[in-house]
Structure formats: structure tokens, C-alpha cells
Amino acid sequence: MARSRGGGPLGNRVILGLETSCDETAAAVVSEDGRVLSNVVSSQARLHERYGGVVPEIASRRHLELISPVVREALLEAEVELESIDLVAVTAGPGLIGALLVGLAAAKGLAWSRRLPLAPVDHLHGHVASLYLEPGAVDPPFLCLLASGGHTLLVDVQERGGFRTVGTTLDDAAGEAFDKGARLLGLGYPGGAEIDRLAREGDPKAFSFPIARVPGLDFSFSGVKTALLYQVRDLGEELDARRADLAAAYQRAIVQALAERTLAAAEQLGADCIAVVGGVAANTELRAALPDAAFAPLELCTDNAAMIASAARYTDALPYPDYLALDAYAAAAA
Ligand code: KG4
Ligand code: ZN
Numbered sequence: 001m002a003r004s005r006g007g008g009p010l011g012n013r014v015i016l017g018l019e020t021s022c023d024e025t026a027a028a029v030v031s032e033d034g035r036v037l038s039n040v041v042s043s044q045a046r047l048h049e050r051y052g053g054v055v056p057e058i059a060s061r062r063h064l065e066l067i068s069p070v071v072r073e074a075l076l077e078a079e080v081e082l083e084s085i086d087l088v089a090v091t092a093g094p095g096l097i098g099a100l101l102v103g104l105a106a107a108k109g110l111a112w113s114r115r116l117p118l119a120p121v122d123h124l125h126g127h128v129a130s131l132y133l134e135p136g137a138v139d140p141p142f143l144c145l146l147a148s149g150g151h152t153l154l155v156d157v158q159e160r161g162g163f164r165t166v167g168t169t170l171d172d173a174a175g176e177a178f179d180k181g182a183r184l185l186g187l188g189y190p191g192g193a194e195i196d197r198l199a200r201e202g203d204p205k206a207f208s209f210p211i212a213r214v215p216g217l218d219f220s221f222s223g224v225k226t227a228l229l230y231q232v233r234d235l236g237e238e239l240d241a242r243r244a245d246l247a248a249a250y251q252r253a254i255v256q257a258l259a260e261r262t263l264a265a266a267e268q269l270g271a272d273c274i275a276v277v278g279g280v281a282a283n284t285e286l287r288a289a290l291p292d293a294a295f296a297p298l299e300l301c302t303d304n305a306a307m308i309a310s311a312a313r314y315t316d317a318l319p320y321p322d323y324l325a326l327d328a329y330a331a332a333a334a
Contacts, residue, residue, distance in 0.1 A: 012032045014030075014032075015032070015087045015309040016028075016074070016087070016309065017029075017306060017308040017309025018088070018090040018106060019126070019305040019308045020099050021091045021095025021103070023054045023099075024044070025063050025070050026303060026305035027067075028074055029085075030309035030313075034134040034310065035133075035134050036133055037080065038076075038077035039306040040070050040074045040077065044059060044066075045189065049188055051189075053189060056096045056098055060098035060102055063102040067102060071110070082110070082114060085110075087312060088111040090121065091104075091123045091308050092104060092120035092327075092329060093123065094329060095328075097328055097330040100328035104120075104328050108324060112320065117323075118317060118323040120318070120323070120326055121311045121312050122311070125163070125311045128144055128311070129308075129311035130307035133300065136297075138273075138275055138294045140158055140160060141271065141273065142273035143266045143271035143274050144156075144274075144275045145262045145277070146277050146278045147276070148174075148175050148278035150173055151169075152169040152174045152258075152280075153165055154217055154265045157275075161314040166269065170214060174221060175279050178254065178283075185232065186239075187247075193282070195250065199244070199248040200248075200284075202246070202247050203249075204245075204248040204249050204252035207245060210224055211224070211257045213260075217264065221254065255286045255289050256289070258280070258289075274292065275293060278296075278301060279303070
């Protein structure tokens, strides 16, 4: 039987993925044909909750504590030994630099110890590649809305190896707008899921929030956030009674902005198929607003390492030991 570098059958390599770009320490084992053999995510959300957002230094330290047990757990759940891994994949950026460096150092150490190749994966490509996992993989071409805590992009995807950005946010990301909105409403962190839950009890028409229509295919969420701030101030002690209505109306404005622009982009580019990925793709109302779109499965919307291993299948890996000097990058390439 033909074998790949690491010993697995050629064409069905076993990939160990690592993801530490923000506040999730994650490891996963994925096969070349897109089966998720394990997908372990240890969220630090509780640790950062009291600060209302991710504290970079705390995140790095926690990644350092968690990375080994999380990798061990991923191998255990997949029922594979490190010896059976053919390729190590890791998020190289964009993200929090200290957090990324922990995952990168761990990946280098694991790959080097087994003389394996290492694939540096772009986090955004990882989110898109969450769609290429089985069961139910989605094939390009499609227009993809990538909406997360750090990014809001519209990308044109023609092949699994990459994408072209056609729209982006001019200020806050959609997930950031959810998180900041939740904070103004006195809800927990991360705020997206909290607003999603509370909005079900409220009337979205009770308040009217602005939907920014900036030129082109870009987004802007700073206006709606400021409008919520003023509304909360105006309500004063009445806030408690109106919190669910505010959450519903605020969510409606963000979802409408996302859905409108996505449909406009699809029309402009002549795309027949729309896909949605990233943490905000978990939002109930967004899923209902784009009923014909392909959404990433819920467990693959928020940060995870299965999507990183998935993207590695379409990324050039560096052979052993060429990756030892590899660096992480904090910002997306312009
Ligand atoms: O993709 P992700 O885990 O991290 C980044 O790459 O940024 O996305 C996290 C974001 C957070 O802002 C969180 O509030 C948001 O996704 N989110 C949601 C929902 N679940 C998570 N936003 C709206 N509705 C949800 N159900
Ligand atoms: Zn992400």
C-alpha cells in the first residue's frame, strides 16, 4: 500500500489540528477524507467573563496549561496514537499573538518529535473549511459570510484552497457588536448566545435600531452599538422590564444588516450558493433569515481545531524541520 510521509495510507492522512488564536484551547483529529475523529474545545469564557472580554495575557497563560491535556484528550477520543498522525496543523494567525504562539510552539514540538510536516493555517481559511468536513460537506463555488467575534467578511470561494474577500466591516465585527451589546444590557460574556436566548422572549419591533448601509459590500456595526448605548441610558431603571425587547430589536438590526448585504453580494457576484460560518453563524435568527444558505454545523461555528485540520488539507505543509523558525501573525494580510 502507498504510504504518505507519516505512515498513514496515501490519500487518507490523519491530521492533528491545534487552535489557540483567542480564548478557546482546541485540538482535533481529522482524516484526509474529512471525517472528524475527535474535536476537543476547552473554552476559557468563564475565566474572562468578569472582565467582559478576553484578556490576552490571561488567555496565553491558560493555553499553556491546557494545550497538553487537550491534545491528549483529542488523541484519546479519536483512538489514535501520536505515532499514527501524518500531519500537524496549527493556526498561525490572525489572532492574539501570545495565544497563537502557545499553539504554534506546541505544534512545532509535536511535529518535530515525530519528524512530521507542519501546516500553518490561516484562521479565516479554517472557518471557511469548517464547511468541508463530513457529513454534509459543501463544495465551492459559493459566496461565504464569515461572521465571528474578530471578523466579518464576505468572501468569494471558488476552490477549497482559498478565497477572495469582497466585503469587510469598517469598524466592529458582528460578534463584537453582540458581545458589546450584551455588556450594555448587563448580560454575560460571550454575549452572542445570551442575546440569542433572551431575544426569543422579546419583541423585535419594540425599538428601532439603525442598519448601516455603507457603500459597496462592507458592513458597519458601530452605529447600532451606540444607538443601544443611548437607549439603555434613556431607559434608566426601566431597563430591567425592557431588556428582552432591547435584545430582540438589537439582534434584528444586526441580523438584517448581515442578511441584506449577503444577499446583495450573492446577486452582484452571480453566486447560486450562499454559506455562513463563524461564531455568529450559530445565531438562530440569522439561520432563519437565510433559509437557503448552507450553515456550518453548530459545533463547528465557534472556534475549534477540526476546521483548522480541515483547512490543512488544502494548505502547503512545511516539511520537517523547515518550520522551526515559523512565526505567528496577529493581523490578517491586507
Ligand atoms: O468564531 P468565534 O468563536 O471566534 C472568533 O474567531 O472571533 O466567534 C465568537 C463570536 C462571539 O462574538 C460570540 O458572541 C458570537 O461568536 N456568537 C454568537 C452566537 N454564538 C456565538 N453570536 C450570535 N448568536 C449566537 N448564538
Ligand atoms: Zn474564529
